[in-house]
Amino acid sequence: MSSLVSLEQTEQIDFSYLRNLLKLTDGNLGAHLSKLEAAGYIKIEKTFVERKPRTFISISGRGRDAFAEHIAALKTIMKSSKEKTAQRK
Amino acid sequence: MEISREEAQRSIAEVNKVASDTARSVAGAFAGPTLILWGVVVIAAYIGTHFFMRLAWHIWMVLDGVGLAGTTLICLAQFRRAKATRYQNAGQVGWRILCFWSAIFGYMFIWLYLMKPRNGLELNAFIVTVIMFAYVMMGLYEGARFLLWLGLAVTGLTLVGVYIIPHKFYCLWMAPAAGGALLLTGVYYWLRAKKLCRNSTN
Numbered sequence: 001m002s003s004l005v006s007l008e009q010t011e012q013i014d015f016s017y018l019r020n021l022l023k024l025t026d027g028n029l030g031a032h033l034s035k036l037e038a039a040g041y042i043k044i045e046k047t048f049v050e051r052k053p054r055t056f057i058s059i060s061g062r063g064r065d066a067f068a069e070h071i072a073a074l075k076t077i078m079k080s081s082k083e084k085t086a087q088r089k
Numbered sequence: 090m091e092i093s094r095e096e097a098q099r100s101i102a103e104v105n106k107v108a109s110d111t112a113r114s115v116a117g118a119f120a121g122p123t124l125i126l127w128g129v130v131v132i133a134a135y136i137g138t139h140f141f142m143r144l145a146w147h148i149w150m151v152l153d154g155v156g157l158a159g160t161t162l163i164c165l166a167q168f169r170r171a172k173a174t175r176y177q178n179a180g181q182v183g184w185r186i187l188c189f190w191s192a193i194f195g196y197m198f199i200w201l202y203l204m205k206p207r208n209g210l211e212l213n214a215f216i217v218t219v220i221m222f223a224y225v226m227m228g229l230y231e232g233a234r235f236l237l238w239l240g241l242a243v244t245g246l247t248l249v250g251v252y253i254i255p256h257k258f259y260c261l262w263m264a265p266a267a268g269g270a271l272l273l274t275g276v277y278y279w280l281r282a283k284k285l286c287r288n289s290t291n
Contacts, residue, residue, distance in 0.1 A: 011115075014171065014173055050169070056171075
C-alpha cells in the first residue's frame with residue numbers, strides 16, 4: 001500500500017515492476033494483492049500491451065482513505081505515547 | 090493488539106521509505122531515457138560551440154530541435170509501452186507536461202527580453218539555470234528527489250563555469266559538467282529501470 005499510495009490518482013503500476021521494486025516473489029506479492037483487492041483497497045487490471053499480457057495495479061479511493069486512517073492512527077499512538085512520557089517527567 | 094510507540098515510528102518510517110523509493114523509481118524510469126538524450130545533445134552542443142563559436146546559434150537550434158523531437162518520441166513510446174506505470178488518462182498527463190514546459194520557456198523568453206543578457210555566456214548560463222530551476226521544482230513537487238539534486242548540482246556547476254573557469258573554456262567545462270551530469274543520471278536510472286522491469290519469475 002505504501003508503494004501504491006505514492007502513485008497519482010490515475011496511475012497504475014506494472015505487477016512485475018512492483019514485485020522487483022519490493023523484492024518479493026510473484027506468489028508473495030500476488031497473495032498480498034488478492035487480500036487488498038478483496039477488501040476493495042486496490043484495483044487489478046489484466047490487459048495486453050503491445051500484444052503481451054500485463055497486469056496493472058492501482059489504489060482505489062477507499063484504499064487511500066483506509067491507508068490515511070492507518071497512518072493517522074499510528075501518529076496518534078506516537079503522540080499519546082509522547083504525552084504520557086512528558087506527564088511522567 | 091497494542092502497538093508501541095517504537096513500532097508505530099518504525100512503521101511510519103518504513104511507509105515513507107517505500108513511498109519515496111517508489112516515487113523516485115517510477116520518475117527515474119520515465120525520465121532516464123530523456124536525460125540520456127539531453128545529456129548527449131548538451132555535450133555535443135557545447136563541444137560544437139567551443140570549436141565553431143560563430144555557428145553557436147545554429148548548433149544549439151538544430152540540436153535543441155533534435156532533443157525536442159527525440160523527447161516527444163520517447164514520451165510517446167513510454168506512454169505506449171508502460172514498462173513501469175501507465176496512466177488511465179495519458180493524454181491529460183502528456184498535456185500537463187507540455188503546459189509545464191511551455192510555461193517555463195514562455196517565462197524564460199519574457200525574462201530574456203526584460204533582462205537582455207550582455208553576451209553569449211550569460212545567455213547560455215541563464216537558459217541552463219532556468220531549466221535547472223524547472224528540474225528543482227519537479228523534484229520538490231513530483232517526489233523525484235534526484236531531479237532536485239540534479240538541478241541544484243548543474244546550477245552550481247554552471248555558476249562555477251561563469252565565475253571561476255576562464256571564459257574561453259566555459260563550453261569545455263559545461264560539456265562534461267552539465268551534459269555529463271544529465272547523461273550519467275539518465276544512464277543510472279535507465280539501467281535501474283531495466284533491472285526493475287525484467288519479467289523473470291520466481
